[in-house]
Amino acid sequence: MPNGTVCQLVKLPVVVGETAGSVTVENITCPPEAVKKVDHIDVVVRDLEADPVFTAPTKEGVCNSPKATVHFGDPQCGNQPREIRKINIHGTVHKQIFYVDKDDHVRHMSEDIDFTKAITLSPPLIVLEPQNVEIDFRNVDVNVSFDLPRPTRIQQVVDVSFTLKIVEQTQLFVSVFPNGCEPTATLGIQDETFEDWIGNCPAQWQCVNVCPNPYGRTGQAAQLGCCPTLPAGMSRNVPDVLPGTAYELTFWARSVEVPRDPCDFTLVAQIQFLDAAGNPTGTVQQTITSQQLSDTYRQFRVNGTPAPEGTASAIVSFTFTPQPWNTCAALLDDVTFGQVGV
Structure with missing residues (x-):
């Protein structure tokens, strides 16, 4: 390493x-x-x-409290x-x-x-x-x-x-540099599997109308549209993005559908490049409709785009926009963002 x-x-x-x-x-x-x-x-x-x-x-119903009496079945x-x-x-x-x-x-x-x-x-x-x-x-x-x-x-x-502070003791693997860190470009987002949460938001992400879902592609997934009739979004800032270097966003997505009920939403995956002052230098995105998703995970890719001149960081975001009659949600898992070919 x-x-x-x-x-x-x-x-x-x-x-x-x-x-x-x-x-x-x-x-x-x-x-x-x-x-x-x-x-x-x-x-x-x-x-x-x-x-x-x-x-x-x-899947079958509602779990009992661990303190409640459990009956057969x-x-x-x-x-x-x-x-x-x-x-x-x-x-x-x-x-x-x-x-x-x-x-x-x-x-x-x-x-x-x-x-x-x-x-x-x-x-x-x-x-x-x-x-x-x-x-x-x-x-x-x-x-x-x-x-x-x-x-x-x-x-x-x-x-x-x-004031009640609810704390969960969590074990995490972290990267340790015994000899100190050398300045370098960021590794971006490496295979984000959404296993670590702070409340209803994955660690290091900003969220609206998002919650964990146990039916991830690997482990858990992030569910956009916990309330399916309201907009939802997730975003994360990625520092140390190098201008002139091609970056790529990949992720896996599926829908959570209610049988015989309407399913009508769009999911937009976006990379927004920013300069040192936080001003946009460029944007690339992909729009996915609910008709493109099913109850099986499918991989999507926002193709490699060189970061514009003056770029210092990027914001990776996912935006869920439903119609008023929508009853479906979108699941995200295994998100990766980084330099192409690295």
Whole structure:
């Protein structure tokens, strides 16, 4: 390999989603004696935990949650990607209540209130390996308000707000240069098989209306048109493109069709060359109609085109444009972009 490159397997935390949430805990406390006033209440949250609930589609139906009871004949998920549709939050509110008794002495009592809440994710998050999913709590904030309607009743409202960060521990092979890197032209996109995702977008790509699909040509595929009546797109910037050098884009595509329902869309594969300031220097593209695709993968090629003078980078993009009555989506897999003959 060039420059002493070696391939190393590393484990990386990939953030697949982030959402804000809150829990309101209300209760009435009856102190052991008459209270003239509540001086203050100190509140902390303990044992705050989050449990994801998984579901996933299969060819036969819908997979059970890994925590659910599995009955004979139920579809099995195996190693398919799964969706996190809901997160169950639970924890304990620990309170230190300081009050003034009838003799004007400051007294103290404590209490623990357990709570649970289910947070629904919309849209759901797709993960590849549910057993490697971790959920972290960030920016946890606690506020308390109280009232003393009677000397023997303390009404309290505790608001707990937080941010949930959903992380999937993923193993990736990365190129390592023990002797350092030498400046050279980029290798472009080498056989992108869409196995690594951040949320609903492949790593290093920008996406709209895209999601992973388990029926790839090799492994997974990128599905354009998860909502088939809305436009979809994927794009990726490729740096260090050399002017005067011929580049080529190849990819495999197929359609996801609903029997007896209309299928009418176009898929445009485009290479846009840019100068150092980000201004276009040239564009080459190929338009594919839904009639050219079927449920079997077919390879397409945007033939080698020399990058114009002044080119410094390129944007490789795929644009899905449906008619309002369209019910089909397009799958992409095994995308390659680079110099011709390299």
